[in-house]
Amino acid sequence: MDNKNQNTMLSPHFSLWEMTRSGTAERLGIKNIPNDEEVENLKLLCKNVLEPLRERFGRIIITSGFRCESLNNRVKGVATSQHLHGQAADIHISNRETSMRYFNFIKDHLVFDQLLFERKLSNGCLWLHVSYRARNNRRKIGVVSLK
Numbered sequence: 640m641d642n643k644n645q646n647t648m649l650s651p652h653f654s655l656w657e658m659t660r661s662g663t664a665e666r667l668g669i670k671n672i673p674n675d676e677e678v679e680n681l682k683l684l685c686k687n688v689l690e691p692l693r694e695r696f697g698r699i700i701i702t703s704g705f706r707c708e709s710l711n712n713r714v715k716g717v718a719t720s721q722h723l724h725g726q727a728a729d730i731h732i733s734n735r736e737t738s739m740r741y742f743n744f745i746k747d748h749l750v751f752d753q754l755l756f757e758r759k760l761s762n763g764c765l766w767l768h769v770s771y772r773a774r775n776n777r778r779k780i781g782v783v784s785l786k
């Protein structure tokens with residue numbers, strides 16, 4: 640898939656651009672372009688998790704979706720990250736109350752593989768990481784601290 644297709648919609652409210660954009664990739668000139676299989680995974684994630692969440696709460700902000708290997712390395716993502724396969728998204732949370740609403744809604748109403756509060760220890764940043772895969776979603780929940 641090439642850059643011309645960045646406007647492609649993956650689902651009614653989420654574009655390929657939104658699910659692949661990255662300030663780090665732009666700054667470093669990394670082409671963060673998913674292959675067809677990764678695009679299909681992004682579509683499943685949008686359809687099954689992000690769209691229902693948006694329908695319930697209104698606009699949500701995705702801070703990281705698909706990451707190619709070089710981008711994942713630069714942002715120090717783990718080597719097995721589901722972002723590498725287009726199966727995961729990080730969702731911006733503005734405050735604790737909102738984050739608990741998102742968390743509980745996904746946990747109680749949706750199918751997902753992993754639902755994690757991720758906190759970066761160096762700057763205290765907190766976000767919600769959610770993933771979905773085509774088969775065998777594990778419904779794992781937890782809190783993860785990253786260096």
Ligand SMILES: [Zn+2]
Binds near residue numbers: 727729757
């Ligand atoms: Zn993540």
